[in-house]
Amino acid sequence: xxxxxxxxxxxxxxxxxxxxxxxxxxxxxxxxxxxxxxxxxxxxxxxxxxxxxxxxxxxxxxxxxxxxxxxxxxxxxxxxxxxxxxxxxxxxxxxxxxxxxxxxxxxxxxxxxxxxxxxxxxxxxxxxxxxxxxxxxxxxxxxxxxxxxxxxxxxxxxxxx
Amino acid sequence: xxxxxxxxxxxxxxxxxxxxxxxxxxxxxxxxxxxxxxxxxxxxxxxxxxxxxxxxxxxxxxxxxxxxxxxxxxxxxxxxxxxxxxxxxxxxxxxxxxxxxxxxxxxxxxxxxxxxxxxxxxxxxxxxxxxxxxxxxxxxxxxxxxxxxxxxxxxxxxxxxxxxxxxxxxxxxxxxxxxxxxxxxxxxxxxxxxxxxxxxxxxxxxxxxxxxxxxxxxxxxxxxxxxxxxxxxxxxxxxxxxxxxxxxxxxxxxxxxxxxxxxxxxxxxxxxxxxxxxxxxxxxxxxxxxxxxxxxxxxxxxxxxxxxxxxxxxxxxxxxxxxxxxxxxxxxxxxxxxxxxxxxxxxxxxxxxxxxxxxxxxxxxxxxxxxxxxxxxxxxxxxxxxxxxxxxxxxxxxxxxxxxxxxxxxxxxxxxxxxxxxxxxxxxxxxxxxxxxxxxxxxxxxxxxxxxxxxxxxxxxxxxxxxxxxxxxxxxxxxxxxxxxxxxxxxxxxxxxxxxxxxxxxxxxxxxxxxxxxxxxxxxxxxxxxxxxxxxxxxxxxxxxxxxxxxxxxxxxxxxxxxxxx
Ligand SMILES: Cc1ncc(C[n+]2csc(CCOP(=O)(O)OP(=O)(O)O)c2C)c(N)n1
Numbered sequence: 001x002x003x004x005x006x007x008x009x010x011x012x013x014x015x016x017x018x019x020x021x022x023x024x025x026x027x028x029x030x031x032x033x034x035x036x037x038x039x040x041x042x043x044x045x046x047x048x049x050x051x052x053x054x055x056x057x058x059x060x061x062x063x064x065x066x067x068x069x070x071x072x073x074x075x076x077x078x079x080x081x082x083x084x085x086x087x088x089x090x091x092x093x094x095x096x097x098x099x100x101x102x103x104x105x106x107x108x109x110x111x112x113x114x115x116x117x118x119x120x121x122x123x124x125x126x127x128x129x130x131x132x133x134x135x136x137x138x139x140x141x142x143x144x145x146x147x148x149x150x151x152x153x154x155x156x157x158x159x160x161x
Numbered sequence: 162x163x164x165x166x167x168x169x170x171x172x173x174x175x176x177x178x179x180x181x182x183x184x185x186x187x188x189x190x191x192x193x194x195x196x197x198x199x200x201x202x203x204x205x206x207x208x209x210x211x212x213x214x215x216x217x218x219x220x221x222x223x224x225x226x227x228x229x230x231x232x233x234x235x236x237x238x239x240x241x242x243x244x245x246x247x248x249x250x251x252x253x254x255x256x257x258x259x260x261x262x263x264x265x266x267x268x269x270x271x272x273x274x275x276x277x278x279x280x281x282x283x284x285x286x287x288x289x290x291x292x293x294x295x296x297x298x299x300x301x302x303x304x305x306x307x308x309x310x311x312x313x314x315x316x317x318x319x320x321x322x323x324x325x326x327x328x329x330x331x332x333x334x335x336x337x338x339x340x341x342x343x344x345x346x347x348x349x350x351x352x353x354x355x356x357x358x359x360x361x362x363x364x365x366x367x368x369x370x371x372x373x374x375x376x377x378x379x380x381x382x383x384x385x386x387x388x389x390x391x392x393x394x395x396x397x398x399x400x401x402x403x404x405x406x407x408x409x410x411x412x413x414x415x416x417x418x419x420x421x422x423x424x425x426x427x428x429x430x431x432x433x434x435x436x437x438x439x440x441x442x443x444x445x446x447x448x449x450x451x452x453x454x455x456x457x458x459x460x461x462x463x464x465x466x467x468x469x470x471x472x473x474x475x476x477x478x479x480x481x482x483x484x485x486x487x488x489x490x491x492x493x494x495x496x497x498x499x500x501x502x503x504x505x506x507x508x509x510x511x512x513x514x515x516x517x518x519x520x521x522x523x524x525x526x527x528x529x530x531x532x533x534x535x536x537x538x539x540x541x542x543x544x545x546x547x548x549x550x551x552x553x554x555x556x557x558x559x560x561x562x563x564x565x566x567x568x569x570x571x572x573x574x575x576x577x578x579x580x581x582x583x584x585x586x587x588x589x590x591x592x593x594x595x596x597x598x599x600x601x602x603x604x605x606x607x608x609x610x611x612x613x614x615x616x617x618x619x620x621x622x623x624x625x626x627x628x629x630x631x632x633x634x635x636x637x638x639x640x641x642x643x644x645x646x647x648x649x650x651x652x653x654x655x656x657x658x659x660x661x662x663x664x665x666x667x668x669x670x671x672x673x674x675x676x677x678x679x680x681x682x683x684x685x686x687x688x689x690x691x692x693x694x695x696x697x698x699x700x701x702x703x704x705x706x707x708x709x710x711x712x713x714x715x716x717x718x719x720x721x722x723x724x725x726x727x
Contacts, residue, residue, distance in 0.1 A: 010343050013292070018284055025285050055470070062467040068289040068309060071343040 002031070003057050004083060004153045007046040007064055008038070008071040015069040019046065022067065028052065028060050032085075032150035043071060047152045080156040086125045086149045088113070089135065092142035093120040101141060108134050119144060164330040167296045167322070168197035171260065174303035175204055177335060180231050182207060182222065182596050184215040188235020190262025190275060193327045195233070207596060207625060210617040212239050214589040216246020217615070220255050221590025224576045225551055226597040227380070229256045229310050236262040237275030240321075241282065245583060247317045248286040252580025253401060254378060256315035258306050265325040266294055280321050288316030296329035304339050313346025314465040315378060346464065350481030352489065358436070358460040358477045359493040365434035365458075367511045368394045371417065371446075374401030374579065375439015375463060375483055377572040382406065384487035385438060391494045393504045395515055397425040399440050400564055401579040408568035409548070414515065415524065418446040419715045420561040423522035424515055426713070426721040429454050431514075437461045439483045442472040443580075444717075452720035462486045522713070524565050525727050532706040533682050535559070535634045539566035541689055542604065542632065550602040551576065551594045555587040555611030557641035559634045561711040563606040585614025588631060592618060595627040602630070602693070609635040609662055619672040622698045630692055633702045636709065637662050644710045648725070669700035680704040 009015045016035060023030050031049040038045050050060060057075070064073045076083075093101050093115075101120050105112055108130065114121035124134045128151065135143070165173070171194050175183070182205040187195045198206055209215040212234045219230030230250075234243055240261040250257045264273040280292045289309050291302045299322075306318040362368060376385050382405050389396050389412050396406040397414040406413055417425035429435065435457045440446070447453040450472060461469050462479040469478045479486050526536040539562050542550075548568055553576040554560040560577055569575045576594060578586040591605040605612075612633055622629050636643075639657040646654050666676030675695050679688040685703065692701040713724040 013294075014280065014284065014290075017281070021284050058470060059467065066465065066467050068341070068344045 001053070001057070002049065002051045003075055003077045004081070004151060005048045005050065005061070005064070006074045006076050006153060007048060008043050009046055010069040010071060011037070011042050011044045012069055015044070016046070018067050018069060019064065022063055023050075026063065028056065034150035034152050047150070049151050074155070076153045076155050081153050082156060083127050083151055083153040084125055085128060085131055085151045086123065087131050087135070088147050089122045089124065089138060089143055090119050090145040091122060091138050092118065092144060094118055097141050101138070104134070104137055110134060162332045162334075165333040166197075167299050167327040167329050167331075168193045170296075170299050170333050171303065171322070171327070172197045172201045172204070173333060174300065174335060175231065178229065178307045180204055180229070183231045183233050184209055184218040184222070184593065185233035186212050186215055186235070186239060188239045188262060188275070190236035190264060190324055191233060191239070191260075191322070193324065194260070194262070194322070206233075207592070207621065209589070209621050211615065212242030213246050213585065214592070214615050214618045214621065216243045216257070216259065217249065217583075217586050217589035218593035218596070218618075219257050219259075220246060220250045221553060221576050221593030222597045223250075223255050223257055223593070224590070225573055225594035227573065228597070229258055229307060230593060232257070232259040234259070234261055235275070236264055236279075237277045240277055240279040244282060244286070247283055247319065249578050249581045249583045249586060250317040251286045251288065253374060253578065254315050255317065256310040257317040258310050259317060259319045261319065261321050262327075263292070263321045263323040266323045267325070269323065279319065283319050286317075287319050290319040290321070292321045293323065293326045296326045297331040299326065299331070300333050300335045301339075304335060305341065308339055308341075309344065347466070347480050348482045348485065350462070350479045350486040350489065354477055354479045355486060355489045355493060358479060359490060359497075361434055361458055361460060361477060362392060362394075362436070362490075362494075363497070363499070366507065367432045368392070368434040368436060368508070369414070369428045369432045370394050370396040370406075371399075371429065371435050371437045371440055372396055372402040372405045373399045373438065373440025376402055376405035377439075379439060379464070379482055379484040380572075381439070381484035381487050382572045384484055384491060387491045388487055388494070391491060391501070391504070393508045393512065394436070395428060395512065397421070397428060399443070399446055399579070400577060402440060403564060403575045404569035404572045407570040409570055414519075416564050418721070419448070419717070420565065420711050420713065422519070422524055422565075423713050423724060423726065424519040426715065426724060427518045428515055429457070430720075430722045432457045435459045437463075438487065439463060441468040444472075447472060448715045448719055448721040448723075452722070522726055527727065529706065531682070533679060533685055533703050535562050535703070535705045535709055536566050537682070538632065538634065538685055538689070538703050538705070539563055539606065541686060543567045545689055545693060546602060546604070550574070550604045551598065553577065553587040553591040553594060553603065553605045555605070555607040556582045556584045557608045557611060557639065558636070558644065558709070558711050559606050559608040559611065559640075561641075562634070565711075584611040588612060588629075589615050589618050591629045591631075592622055592625070592627055595629055596625070603627075604630045604632060607631055607633050608640055609633055609637060609659065609665070610639045612665075613663075616668065619668070619674060619698065623673050627698065628696060629698050631698070631700045633665055633700060634705050635662065635665070635702055636705050636707045638707060641711070643708070647708065647710070648714075649716065665700050665702040669698070672698075674698040674700060676700040676702065678702045678704070
C-alpha cells in the first residue's frame with residue numbers, strides 16, 4: 001500500500017543523505033521526496049511517499065526512527081489528511097490549441113504562469129489524482145516538459161462540534 | 162574561559178571519557194592530534210601496522226572490556242583502511258569511536274591530496290558520523306560521539322576532523338551528561354509486555370531461550386541464568402551469544418543455526434515457545450524462514466525495535482534493555498506460586514527429549530590415525546586452558562570449530578566477527594583484548610588464510626609485548642569455502658587451494674616471536690603445552706586434515722532440521 005510519511009529531521013548536513021541511503025541500502029521504495037524548512041530553523045520536514053506491505057512500512061518507520069538525526073516520523077496515511085502536489089506543465093499552444101488549453105485550465109483551476117508564442121506554462125496544484133487527470137488531458141495537445149514538486153501532506157485537525 | 166585548540170579538546174575529551182588506550186596510525190592530516198597526545202602523555206597510543214588492524218584492535222578491546230574502543234587515523238587511505246573494521250563493529254553492535262584526519266575545510270571538495278569523503282563512505286556502516294566544520298562544535302560532537310557509541314544498541318561512530326579544526330581555537334564546554342532530542346534509546350521495557358511474556362512461559366511445555374550477543378552487551382548474563390534456572394528452561398546461543406550462558410551448564414544446548422548442534426536446532430524446530438533475548442533471527446540462525454520454528458510462539462526482547470518483526474512474526478515484543486526485561490521476568494517468576502519442583506516437572510519430558518537428541522547426535526568428529534583433527538586441537542586447548550582463556554577467532558572453519566569445541570562459561574570470552582564475518586579480525590582483536598586484560602591468556606584461533614590478512618600486526622604484538630598465542634589450523638585451503646565446493650560444487654576447488662603457504666614458524670621467528678609446529682597427532686599436546694608456556698607472542702601451527710568439514714551443517718536456504726551430520 002501507498003503511505004505518505006512526514007519525517008521531522010534535524011537540519012544537519014548529511015541528514016537527507018542518511019535517509020535516502022537508508023532507502024537504497026535496504027531496498028525500500030521512494031515514490032517521491034520533498035524537503036523544506038519548518039518554523040523551527042533547526043528542523044526540516046521531509047515528506048516521503050513510499051509503498052510496501054504492512055511489514056515493510058513498519059520496518060521503514062522503525063529504521064527511520066533509528067537514525068540519530070530523525071526527530072519524529074508520522075504516517076499521515078494512518079488518519080485523515082490533506083495531500084497536495086504541484087506541477088508545472090509546458091504545453092504546446094499554437095493557434096488552434098491555445099483556446100483549448102485555456103479552457104482546460106479554467107475547468108481544473110490551473111494557472112497559466114508563462115506564455116510564449118508557441119507554448120503556455122501551466123501551474124496545477126492538487127491531489128495526485130487531479131494532476132494525473134490534467135496531464136492526461138493535456139497529453140494529446142502536446143506536453144513539452146513537466147516538473148513536479150512531489151507530494152506534501154498534513155494531518156487534518158480534529159473537528160470539534 | 163580560556164580558549165583551547167581542537168587537538169587539545171580531543172585529548173581532554175578522551176580523558177574525560179575514561180579512554181586509556183587508542184589504536185592508530187599517523188599521517189599528515191592527523192599529526193597534530195598525535196602530537197597533542199604525546200605532549201599530554203596520559204593516554205597510551207598503540208601504533209599498529211595497518212589501519213584495519215587498529216579498528217579490529219579497538220573492537221577487540223571493546224568486546225573484551227565493554228568499554229568504547231578508540232581509533233585515530235589519518236585522512237584518505239588511512240580513513241578508507243578503517244572501513245572493514247567499522248563495518249565489522251557495526252554488524253555486531255560494538256561501541257567504537259573512530260577519528261579520522263581530514264584536509265582543511267577550505268580544501269574539502271577539491272580533490273585535495275589524501276582527501277576522501279569518509280563521512281559519505283561510512284554513513285551506511287556507522288551508527289552515526291560527523292564532519293566537524295567548526296572547532297566551536299567540537300566539544301559537543303565529541304560528547305555526542307561517545308554517548309551515541311555506547312548507549313542503546315551500541316555501534317561505531319566516526320568523527321572526521323579537518324586539519325584547521327584541529328588547530329583552531331574555541332571555548333571548551335564539556336557537559337557531563339547530554340540529552341539529544343532526536344535520539345532516545347528506549348530502556349524501560351513495558352511491564353505489560355513482560356507479564357504477557359510470563360503468561361506464555363507458564364503455558365509452554367517446550368520452551369527454549371535463544372540468546373544472542375545483546376545479552377552480553379547488556380551485561381544480562383546473570384539475569385538470563387536466573388530465568389533459565391528458575392523455570393528450568395534450556396538455552397541455546399548464537400555465535401555472538403556464546404558465553405552469555407555457561408556452555409557447560411546442564412541447560413545449555415550450545416550454539417544453534419547453520420553449524421549449531423543437532424539438539425539446538427531440533428529444540429527450536431519443535432519448541433512451543435521461543436524466548437529470544439538480544440538476538441535478531443539472522444538467516445544463519447533461521448535457515449529457510451518459512452520452515453523456521455513453525456510450532457512456536459515467540460517472545461522477543463531487544464533494545465532495537467528494528468530487530469523485532471524484521472525476519473519473523475513475534476507474539477510478544479519487548480523493546481528495551483534486556484537486562485531489565487529479564488530482571489522483571491525473573492521477578493514475575495518469583496512472585497508466582499509455581500515451585501521449583503513444579504517447573505522441573507513441567508519441563509521434564511521436554512528436557513528428556515533434548516537429552517535424547519543430544520545423545521543421538523552430539524557435537525562430534527571422527528578421529529583418524531596419522532592426521533591431526535582440528536576439533537581435537539580445540540578440545541585440548543580447552544582442557545589445558547581450563548576454559549579460562551579469551552578466545553578470538555578468524556572466520557571460516559576455524560571459527561566454527563572454536564565455537565563448537567571450546568566451551569565458553571563467561572561472557573566476553575569469545576570475540577568473533579559474527580555479522581560481517583571478517584577474515585583477519587581475530588589477531589588484531591586479540592591485541593585489543595590483551596591490552597584490556599594484560600594478565601589474561603588471549604588466544605587467536607586462526608585458519609591459514611585468515612591469519613595472512615593481518616599478519617603484519619605481529620610487529621605490534623611484539624612492540625607492545627603482548628603474549629598472544631596464535632593457533633593456526635593449517636589446511637592449506639580456504640577451508641570453509643572449500644567445504645561448500647565439496648558439498649555443493651562437485652568438489653571443484655576453484656580459487657580455494659593454496660599452492661603456496663608460508664612457513665608460519667619462520668614468520669613468527671622473523672618478527673622475533675616463537676613458533677611451533679605439529680604435523681602429527683602425537684605432537685599436538687606437546688606443541689600446545691610448550692606454546693602456552695612460552696612467554697611473548699607464540700605461533701602454533703597445526704597441519705590439520707586438509708579436507709575436514711564442519712558439521713552439523715544446514716545448507717544455506719534449507720530448513721534447520723535438514724542438517725548434514727558428521
Ligand atoms: C575478508 C573476507 N574475504 C572473504 C571471505 C569469505 N570466506 C569465508 S570463510 C573463508 C575461508 C577462510 O579460510 P581460512 O582462514 O584458511 O580458514 P578455514 O576455513 O580454512 O578454517 C573465506 C574466503 C571472508 N569471510 N572475509
